[in-house]
Amino acid sequence: MNDLFSxxxxxxxxxxxxxxxxxxxxxxxxxxxxxxxxxxxxxASEGEPGVFKDAHILEMFPEKVFEGLCLAMEFVxxxxxxxxxxxxxxxxxSSKMEYLARQTRKLGNTITFFKExxxxxxxxxxxxxxxxxxxxxxxxLKPPYPSQFGLFGCPTLIHNVETLFDIACVADNTFTHERFxxxxxxxxxxxxxxxxxxWTIRQVLEEAERVPSYDFFVQVGGSAxxxxxxxxxxxxxxxxxxxxxxxxxxxxxxxxxxQRWFDFYARESCGKCTPCKMGSYNLAQLLKASxxxxxxxIMEIVETMEATSFCALGSSISVPVKTYRRNILGL
Amino acid sequence: xxxxxxxxxxxxxxxxxxxxxxxxxxxxxxxxEDLPVGANCRICLVEVEGKVVTSCTxxxxxxxxxxxxxxxxxxxxxKNLALLLAGHKEQCPRCQQKELxxxxxxxxxxxxxxxxxxxxxTACPLLRLATAAEIDPDLCIGCNQCVEVCQKMGVGFLKLExxxxxxxxxxxxxxxxxxxxxxxCTLHCPVGAARxxxxxxxxxxxxxxxxxxxxxxxAPSIRCSIGEAFxxxxxxxxxxxxxxxxxxxxxxxxxxxxxxxxxxTWAEAHELVERIMQGGSLPMFTSCCPGWVKCAEFYYPxxxxxxxxxxxxxxxxxAAYKTWWAKKEGVDPQKIVVVSIMPCTSKKYEASQEKFLIxxxxxxDHVLTTREFVQMLRARSIDLASLKxxxxxxxxxxxxxxxxxxxxxxxxESALRTAMWLLDGTSMExxxxxxxxxxxxIKKAHVQMGGKTLRVAVCATxxxxxxxxxxxxxDPEAYHYIEVMACPGGCIGGGGQPIPTTQxxxxxxxxxxxxIDDHATIRRAHExxxxxxxxxxxxxxLSADRQQQLLxxxxxxxxxFE
Numbered sequence: 094m095n096d097l098f099s100x101x102x103x104x105x106x107x108x109x110x111x112x113x114x115x116x117x118x119x120x121x122x123x124x125x126x127x128x129x130x131x132x133x134x135x136x137a138s139e140g141e142p143g144v145f146k147d148a149h150i151l152e153m154f155p156e157k158v159f160e161g162l163c164l165a166m167e168f169v170x171x172x173x174x175x176x177x178x179x180x181x182x183x184x185x186x187s188s189k190m191e192y193l194a195r196q197t198r199k200l201g202n203t204i205t206f207f208k209e210x211x212x213x214x215x216x217x218x219x220x221x222x223x224x225x226x227x228x229x230x231x232x233x234l235k236p237p238y239p240s241q242f243g244l245f246g247c248p249t250l251i252h253n254v255e256t257l258f259d260i261a262c263v264a265d266n267t268f269t270h271e272r273f274x275x276x277x278x279x280x281x282x283x284x285x286x287x288x289x290x291x292w293t294i295r296q297v298l299e300e301a302e303r304v305p306s307y308d309f310f311v312q313v314g315g316s317a318x319x320x321x322x323x324x325x326x327x328x329x330x331x332x333x334x335x336x337x338x339x340x341x342x343x344x345x346x347x348x349x350x351x352q353r354w355f356d357f358y359a360r361e362s363c364g365k366c367t368p369c370k371m372g373s374y375n376l377a378q379l380l381k382a383s384x385x386x387x388x389x390x391i392m393e394i395v396e397t398m399e400a401t402s403f404c405a406l407g408s409s410i411s412v413p414v415k416t417y418r419r420n421i422l423g424l
Numbered sequence: 425x426x427x428x429x430x431x432x433x434x435x436x437x438x439x440x441x442x443x444x445x446x447x448x449x450x451x452x453x454x455x456x457e458d459l460p461v462g463a464n465c466r467i468c469l470v471e472v473e474g475k476v477v478t479s480c481t482x483x484x485x486x487x488x489x490x491x492x493x494x495x496x497x498x499x500x501x502x503k504n505l506a507l508l509l510a511g512h513k514e515q516c517p518r519c520q521q522k523e524l525x526x527x528x529x530x531x532x533x534x535x536x537x538x539x540x541x542x543x544x545x546t547a548c549p550l551l552r553l554a555t556a557a558e559i560d561p562d563l564c565i566g567c568n569q570c571v572e573v574c575q576k577m578g579v580g581f582l583k584l585e586x587x588x589x590x591x592x593x594x595x596x597x598x599x600x601x602x603x604x605x606x607x608x609c610t611l612h613c614p615v616g617a618a619r620x621x622x623x624x625x626x627x628x629x630x631x632x633x634x635x636x637x638x639x640x641x642x643a644p645s646i647r648c649s650i651g652e653a654f655x656x657x658x659x660x661x662x663x664x665x666x667x668x669x670x671x672x673x674x675x676x677x678x679x680x681x682x683x684x685x686x687x688x689t690w691a692e693a694h695e696l697v698e699r700i701m702q703g704g705s706l707p708m709f710t711s712c713c714p715g716w717v718k719c720a721e722f723y724y725p726x727x728x729x730x731x732x733x734x735x736x737x738x739x740x741x742x743a744a745y746k747t748w749w750a751k752k753e754g755v756d757p758q759k760i761v762v763v764s765i766m767p768c769t770s771k772k773y774e775a776s777q778e779k780f781l782i783x784x785x786x787x788x789d790h791v792l793t794t795r796e797f798v799q800m801l802r803a804r805s806i807d808l809a810s811l812k813x814x815x816x817x818x819x820x821x822x823x824x825x826x827x828x829x830x831x832x833x834x835x836x837e838s839a840l841r842t843a844m845w846l847l848d849g850t851s852m853e854x855x856x857x858x859x860x861x862x863x864x865x866i867k868k869a870h871v872q873m874g875g876k877t878l879r880v881a882v883c884a885t886x887x888x889x890x891x892x893x894x895x896x897x898x899d900p901e902a903y904h905y906i907e908v909m910a911c912p913g914g915c916i917g918g919g920g921q922p923i924p925t926t927q928x929x930x931x932x933x934x935x936x937x938x939x940i941d942d943h944a945t946i947r948r949a950h951e952x953x954x955x956x957x958x959x960x961x962x963x964x965x966l967s968a969d970r971q972q973q974l975l976x977x978x979x980x981x982x983x984x985f986e
Contacts, residue, residue: 229584234463364566364591366464371507374589375541397503400476401466
């Protein structure tokens with residue numbers, strides 16, 4: 094197991110839920126804590142628009158994900174894990190999942206499926222812990238981190254589906270520094286592509302044969318929280334976050350796009366903190382009520398959300414809005 | 425270092441805690457020192473190394489340099505205030521009355537326009553908690569304090585409902601959980617969304633009616649806490665100032681619930697001694713806390729025969745005014761209006777219960793909380809702290825035993841003082857029962873009297889009640905006598921008390937109550953000459969039925985919301 098830990102560190106594996114946190118650091122934290130009971134959680138919440146690679150991985154390589162999960166459990170020294178599913182996704186693939194869970198049971202591992210009501214905040218790891226515990230799905234104060242005080246107060250290791258897939262690949266020497274890219278165009282899926290993780294946006298689009306014939310711009314890493322780049326920037330920029338590329342025509346109506354983001358944030362805000370819940374609601378209302386885009390008012394709220402939100406969900410709204418303004422609208 | 429000034433702090437303290445300690449002004453809405461940090465209002469912002477963070481989550485370290493008033497911090501606070509309190513002024517009844525509460529003060533200090541932003545209507549009606557308290561979902565800011573405190577009390581009736589901007593406090597759908605009307609939610613609400621059901625209008629109408637004789641009586645706990653609303657230290661005894669203030673408000677007579685407390689002690693101690701000597705249901709529980717009575721009636725009906733049948737202090741004294749005093753003074757009882765000022769919201773519920781009616785009239789007509797009393801004084805620009813002290817009217821005499829009723833353990837101690845006299849029959853009996861004093865949730869003691877060892881217990885909050893009743897399930901004979909209060913620290917920490925109320929403040933108020941007892945010349949309920957006259961002369965002159973009507977109550981299992 095120490096070999097696997099070193100390999101993961103050497104390969105520079107990072108979390109694929111969007112935060113890109115080094116996997117070895119999470120593992121190391123789990124080594125530091127003592128506790129009779131520990132948990133591993135696989136997070137398949139995948140609640141952000143434009144991101145659908147976890148569903149794809151579970152569809153295509155479920156064995157690998159379970160392999161990764163069992164390796165993580167072995168490393169942590171636990172026989173208990175939870176698998177957090179977006180409930181509609183679970184319905185789609187329950188027979189396969191239950192089968193694999195039965196297989197791991199033969200190793201003495203218990204994997205419990207938690208079926209969450211699909212939500213954006215449900216992907217936030219501490220909100221996920223609350224949801225499994227039957228509490229309101231909202232983020233917890235950190236510290237303590239899940240590795241110190243996680244599920245039911247026990248040290249908990251939480252990994253995204255793709256991260257577990259990568260761990261299994263490292264273990265059997267098939268890790269090739271690739272990641273899964275979800276590609277879509279204005280809400281329409283163009284499939285998932287497994288390609289090198291250091292490619293530029295342009296390279297990914299070319300390889301996937303999805304370079305549009307029209308003038309376009311892209312939003313990468315998640316269609317709610319990811320940055321927006323012009324087609325020229327796509328030549329040099331990489332895909333971060335949860336690995337998505339969404340293509341928009343350059344003729345896209347700015348008001349429509351902003352409204353789409355604001356409505357999403359207003360709908361998905363968990364209601365915990367002031368700037369996110371009241372800010373996103375008022376952004377959506379303000380825009381709806383205005384003919385022109387009231388930029389000054391919008392930016393005041395966006396900046397307040399960025400500076401003072403409780404969790405990354407609220408503060409991330411500034412990323413698409415600010416990059417869109419700067420890179421596409423030239424404001 | 426805060427704003428260039430050096431402060432000493434303990435490791436592990438948050439910057440907000442230190443600021444509060446040293447009265448450095450940092451506005452905050454979701455922080456309460458007795459509850460877990462929620463960090464959700466995002467108002468208590470400060471700047472550290474150029475970054476804006478919440479001071480409630482920022483832990484103190486050596487040489488930390490914090491700025492609490494930078495333009496950036498103030499601008500962000502202002503923005504979040506405008507968002508958080510969108511539509512507040514228009515919805516809040518107290519704002520509508522132009523009352524300068526702490527919310528209004530903050531809004532003014534930051535020049536916040538609450539009409540700038542909007543919030544969605546929840547489409548949920550006002551949540552009425554019997555006749556005690558109410559929660560306005562459209563005023564709720566979702567700070568979660570009421571939910572946390574309800575959980576901490578061991579009730580768990582409230583929870584947050586809805587998502588995003590519609591998030592608000594609501595009651596749990598769990599049929600097995602009911603509200604005790606303790607009002608701790610109202611005590612922990614920073615914006616008046618959870619509040620008492622106001623009786624101010626009704627009281628003012630009666631005060632204006634020249635036909636009516638309006639009697640005010642204040643509970644033991646009011647005098648040592650109300651000063652806080654007028655800049656006084658917690659625990660400072662304001663009895664005399666309160667009497668003066670009540671007269672200024674137009675009350676015709678100023679009596680005192682403490683007199684009623686001596687009556688309750690009298691009745692309760694007799695019942696305890698009777699149950700011990702003649703083998704009645706033991707343990708006997710106190711019943712002057714309507715929150716506890718509701719708890720027993722809903723959660724623990726099997727213990728109802730164990731509750732003392734003695735009526736609670738203000739119900740006993742109210743009945744005494746409308747019978748005994750009315751007869752003495754030759755006034756028509758129908759014209760008497762009794763207004764109790766209580767530290768409690770569930771007293772409103774108690775006073776409205778039909779089972780207390782005597783010949784169709786209520787012993788207590790209206791109940792005001794300490795906060796409503798303060799509101800009435802502020803509306804008339806009466807500064808309590810600068811008033812001259814005055815004496816109460818005839819029925820305001822009380823013993824030290826009555827004064828301590830407000831503290832958890834006080835009812836027990838008062839009853840023990842009188843029970844000891846009843847059992848030992850000497851005047852050499854003990855006065856102080858330190859074992860049952862203090863802020864601990866459960867206190868247990870063995871007390872020697874009448875050649876017996878009395879096993880007693882005192883508990884506060886449902887959390888502790890549940891523990892104690894579990895113990896009784898295993899050993900029903902574990903105790904002879906148990907005092908139960910719904911609120912932490914007893915009535916002095918009640919849901920109708922001034923905001924803020926914290927464990928530390930409660931402890932100081934309690935010290936004030938015991939100091940009144942220490943300085944009292946009469947320290948036992950049965951030595952109060954007026955109580956003696958009422959119980960030994962007036963009551964025996966009545967028929968057995970009438971005695972029952974005035975002194976006793978009964979209990980019944982209750983459904984949810986009943």
